[in-house]
Amino acid sequence: xxxxxxxxxxxxxxxxxxxxxxxxxxxxxxxxxxxxxxxxxxxxxxxxxxxxxxxxxxxxxxxxxxxxxxxxxxxxxxxxxxxxxxxxxxxxxxxxxxxxxxxxxxxxxxxxxxxxxxxxxxx
Amino acid sequence: xxxxxxxxxxxxxxxxxxxxxxxxxxxxxxxxxxxxxxxxxxxxxxxxxxxxxxxxxxxxxxxxxxxxxxxxxxxxxxxxxxxxxxxxxxxxxxxxxxxxxxxxxxx
Numbered sequence: 001x002x003x004x005x006x007x008x009x010x011x012x013x014x015x016x017x018x019x020x021x022x023x024x025x026x027x028x029x030x031x032x033x034x035x036x037x038x039x040x041x042x043x044x045x046x047x048x049x050x051x052x053x054x055x056x057x058x059x060x061x062x063x064x065x066x067x068x069x070x071x072x073x074x075x076x077x078x079x080x081x082x083x084x085x086x087x088x089x090x091x092x093x094x095x096x097x098x099x100x101x102x103x104x105x106x107x108x109x110x111x112x113x114x115x116x117x118x119x120x121x122x123x
Numbered sequence: 124x125x126x127x128x129x130x131x132x133x134x135x136x137x138x139x140x141x142x143x144x145x146x147x148x149x150x151x152x153x154x155x156x157x158x159x160x161x162x163x164x165x166x167x168x169x170x171x172x173x174x175x176x177x178x179x180x181x182x183x184x185x186x187x188x189x190x191x192x193x194x195x196x197x198x199x200x201x202x203x204x205x206x207x208x209x210x211x212x213x214x215x216x217x218x219x220x221x222x223x224x225x226x227x228x229x230x
Contacts, residue, residue: 035219045159045167045210047219061218100172108214109157111178113166 002026002112004096009117016086020117022079022096030054030074033099033106036081038092039116048094049081050107059107064090086121093118125149125213129222135230142198144225146211151191155215158187158196161224162207170209171196203229 008020020036036048049070050059058070069082079096094117097110126149136142146156154174159167169178171187174194184199198205206229211222 044223045212045221047221050219059217095166100169100178106214107217107219108155109169109172109212110159110167111169111172113168115166 002098004098004112004114006094006096006114006117009094009119011120011122012086013123014086014088014121016121017082017084018086018119020081020083020094020096020119022114024077024079024096024098027098028102029072029077031102033104034070034072034079035097035099035107035110036070036079037095037097037110037113038090038119039095040092043092046092047107051079052105053103083119086119088121091119091121124218125152125216125220127211127213127220127222129209129211129225131225132223133226133228135228136201137230138201138203140201142201142205142227144196144209144227146189146194146196146222148192148194148213148215150215152213152215154190155213156187156189156194157212157214158185159210159212160205160207161210167210201227 003025006022035050051070055072067085071080096114099106100109100111128147158171160170161167186197208224208226
């Protein structure tokens with residue numbers, strides 16, 4: 001079955017870096033746009049970044065542009081998010097999501113979602 | 124950025140009720156609107172995509188309608204397993220934005 005499993009979250013001090021990973025299985029990873037969405041109790045769901053199926057195009061929310069970098073390794077069925085210059089307001093549960101339809105130019109709708117990996121930024 | 128506003132924020136309802144949640148976009152998003160269901164402790168799951176289309180395995184009691192700036196998610200007969208928070212999301216333009224969520228509760 002289609003599965004997305006995130007890892008790499010943790011407790012980190014402001015200004016530090018972290019790398020999130022998402023391992024995909026059960027579908028042809030290279031056929032899909034992939035996206036990171038984060039969730040906080042206060043701000044709800046927030047789109048973070050999207051990458052095209054081949055990795056040639058990337059898109060970012062203004063709040064993370066210049067600090068986060070999305071990438072993928074289609075040979076390893078893996079999606080990544082490099083978080084740098086972390087801020088307290090980056091504290092959230094980070095979800096890896098797949099574009100809802102194969103070969104569709106995204107981002108559009110997200111299906112499925114991983115279980116999330118928690119990032120806590122605190123001194 | 125396109126702002127998405129859902130109403131109500133919370134909705135007490137009884138099993139068997141017809142339930143309606145609305146989502147308003149701050150500008151015309153045509154039919155580029157999705158709905159997600161999130162149960163406590165779980166990741167969101169797509170319910171409706173492109174305004175009208177049911178996600179895989181989603182029961183037919185869920186339906187979506189609307190166009191432009193005003194959209195509706197309807198549950199024709201509320202079931203206990205429908206207790207969750209519901210979010211709308213637009214993809215007309217970047218950044219992708221979500222509504223603040225509507226928490227559905229059993230009355």
